[in-house]
Amino acid sequence: MIDLTTRVGPLTLVNPFIAASGCFGYGVEYKDVIALDRLGAVAVKGLFLAERQGHPPPRIVETPAGMLNAIGLQGIGVHRFVRERLPELRALGATVIVNICGSTLDEYVEVARVLSDQEGVAALELNISCPNIKEGGIQFGCSLTGTYDVVSAIRQVTRLPVVPKLTPNVTSVASFARAAEDAGADAISLVNTFLAMVIDVETRRPVLSNGMGGLSGPAIRPIAVRMVYECRREVKIPIIGMGGIASARDAIEFLLAGASAVQVGTANFVDPFIWERLITGLGEYMTRHGVSCVADLVGAAHATAVDPQCASS
Amino acid sequence: MLVDLPAPVLSNLRLSAHYNVVALEAPAIAHTGRPGQFVMVKPSPGFEPLLRRPFSIFEIVRDAAGGPVGVSILSKAIGITTRQIYSLAPGDTVQCLGPLGRAFSMPGAGQHAWMVAGGVGLAPFVTLAEALRGQGTKTTLFYGGRSREDLFYLELFEGLGVRLVLATEDGSRGERGRITVPLDRALGEARDLDVRLYACGPEPMLAAVAHLAARHGRACEVSVERVMGCGLGGCYSCVVPALDAGGRQHFVRSCVGGPVFDAASLVWE
Numbered sequence: 411m412i413d414l415t416t417r418v419g420p421l422t423l424v425n426p427f428i429a430a431s432g433c434f435g436y437g438v439e440y441k442d443v444i445a446l447d448r449l450g451a452v453a454v455k456g457l458f459l460a461e462r463q464g465h466p467p468p469r470i471v472e473t474p475a476g477m478l479n480a481i482g483l484q485g486i487g488v489h490r491f492v493r494e495r496l497p498e499l500r501a502l503g504a505t506v507i508v509n510i511c512g513s514t515l516d517e518y519v520e521v522a523r524v525l526s527d528q529e530g531v532a533a534l535e536l537n538i539s540c541p542n543i544k545e546g547g548i549q550f551g552c553s554l555t556g557t558y559d560v561v562s563a564i565r566q567v568t569r570l571p572v573v574p575k576l577t578p579n580v581t582s583v584a585s586f587a588r589a590a591e592d593a594g595a596d597a598i599s600l601v602n603t604f605l606a607m608v609i610d611v612e613t614r615r616p617v618l619s620n621g622m623g624g625l626s627g628p629a630i631r632p633i634a635v636r637m638v639y640e641c642r643r644e645v646k647i648p649i650i651g652m653g654g655i656a657s658a659r660d661a662i663e664f665l666l667a668g669a670s671a672v673q674v675g676t677a678n679f680v681d682p683f684i685w686e687r688l689i690t691g692l693g694e695y696m697t698r699h700g701v702s703c704v705a706d707l708v709g710a711a712h713a714t715a716v717d718p719q720c721a722s723s
Numbered sequence: 724m725l726v727d728l729p730a731p732v733l734s735n736l737r738l739s740a741h742y743n744v745v746a747l748e749a750p751a752i753a754h755t756g757r758p759g760q761f762v763m764v765k766p767s768p769g770f771e772p773l774l775r776r777p778f779s780i781f782e783i784v785r786d787a788a789g790g791p792v793g794v795s796i797l798s799k800a801i802g803i804t805t806r807q808i809y810s811l812a813p814g815d816t817v818q819c820l821g822p823l824g825r826a827f828s829m830p831g832a833g834q835h836a837w838m839v840a841g842g843v844g845l846a847p848f849v850t851l852a853e854a855l856r857g858q859g860t861k862t863t864l865f866y867g868g869r870s871r872e873d874l875f876y877l878e879l880f881e882g883l884g885v886r887l888v889l890a891t892e893d894g895s896r897g898e899r900g901r902i903t904v905p906l907d908r909a910l911g912e913a914r915d916l917d918v919r920l921y922a923c924g925p926e927p928m929l930a931a932v933a934h935l936a937a938r939h940g941r942a943c944e945v946s947v948e949r950v951m952g953c954g955l956g957g958c959y960s961c962v963v964p965a966l967d968a969g970g971r972q973h974f975v976r977s978c979v980g981g982p983v984f985d986a987a988s989l990v991w992e
Contacts (some may be wrong), residue, residue, distance in 0.1 A: 432758065484974055628773075656770075676773070679774060
């Protein structure tokens with residue numbers, strides 16, 4: 411009997427596949443494509459306290475096996491999310507991870523407070539890694555003390571699982587994983603996008619209105635896998651891995667590197683019906699390898715064992 | 724209903740060195756697609772290019788008995804995807820997701836429909852013209868291109884009873900110059916007609932048509948074309964500046980809020 415459930419700290423997910431924040435709207439946009447309760451979880455688009463306009467277009471540009479985005483965290487703000495989107499997500503049975511943002515520590519804390527009072531929020535993913543906005547986010551995510559401070563401040567105001575999302579745009583991601591764990595994070599998710607640029611050689615200007623953007627897609631996958639592998643050796647808390655996953659095989663690579671669940675973003679743009687293929691593909695792999703639970707795959711690429719347990723045990 | 728199909732190529736009609744029309748076997752999309760809606764197309768598997776591209780549904784392809792069996796797309800080869808589309812052959816398959824987006828709204832009884840197309844902006848108007856003919860609306864197509872070689876499907880529109888007003892930049896067919904010049908003149912001469920405008924084409928043309936519609940007090944819908952990541956509202960890349968009820972500017976996603984918008988609801992530079 412194949413069991414696809416997976417534990418991510420206090421969370422138990424029906425399978426390891428999570429729709430990545432910023433790549434799935436607020437989830438409800440996809441309700442006619444995939445029953446949202448078929449997904450391990452839905453990580454909704456990043457929310458500040460107030461609405462945000464985001465950057466002017468062009469906001470994306472393609473690259474070999476990837477794409478850059480600089481959306482600028484356009485969003486409806488946490489209050490409208492709670493009023494206008496959360497009830498429907500709850501009705502659809504989605505496991506909702508809310509990605510939260512802040513320009514200041516106080517804003518992160520306030521957004522976390524608002525969400526902690528709501529039924530139907532499964533966890534908070536802290537966006538301390540968006541490369542595309544000047545204020546907030548990355549200023550916490552690129553500093554070890556900043557990461558520690560924002561995680562511990564939110565830890566104090568919520569009983570929800572706290573999952574900081576780490577940036578790869580630092581020298582040692584593992585040291586940031588350590589800071590997050592020390593501050594009381596329940597899990598970490600990684601990686602956010604890689605800061606990058608595309609220049610139009612005819613106009614001699616960057617293509618994106620914001621100049622720089624974040625690189626995602628299959629192009630970044632081997633770097634992301636390496637970073638998950640490094641973090642698995644550094645911390646005990648569970649990891650949600652992501653970066654260029656476009657097939658069950660890619661997802662399994664992240665599990666073997668040490669992720670207990672994975673997020674899929676860019677590939678969902680290419681194929682919004684990818685989820686059933688991922689679920690089926692993982693089940694087939696587990697059958698073929700005689701593995702009955704996801705935890706038996708988590709970290710299995712490490713020569714010395716890391717120790718998650720089967721969700722059902 | 725939204726579907727994603729590996730759609731076999733039925734035909735590839737090369738209209739010029741750049742323009743072509745590919746007919747795809749996609750009954751589920753042909754049955755439910757409405758004028759102004761679009762499909763997201765990926766002509767080759769793999770990661771180069773990675774993303775799909777949006778195309779208006781150009782025609783509903785029908786079998787001998789008139790039943791809808793597929794859709795066609797009008798493409799201009801300018802990038803990787805459109806060059807791949809230009810070189811497709813019958814028997815190839817194209818991944819095709821649709822129908823997507825907001826369709827045109829139809830004119831009321833007694834209203835006249837004036838469609839304004841620039842270049843590849845002709846794309847949504849065959850299906851619209853068919854629907855307009857179906858309800859007996861008097862229809863005119865204002866159609867501009869670089870030269871007469873860039874004006875396509877004129878006989879098809881004439882066959883649907885559509886009056887044609889043409890303009891080319893080099894004057895090789897119709898009036899010399901931009902299509903908005905004869906449009907402006909016609910709007911001035913048609914004060915007694917209840918006219919509803921529909922426009923699709925380059926951004927400056929859309930802005931000009933929107934301004935003309937406002938100046939002449941005519942309802943106008945535009946179909947916008949933006950760089951689009953997903954087509955489903957997931958990525959927030961295809962935004963256009965719009966005004967909300969309070970007159971405040973904000974960005975709306977053209978994939979789910981459009982691609983057809985009331986011209987008066989958008990912000991024109």
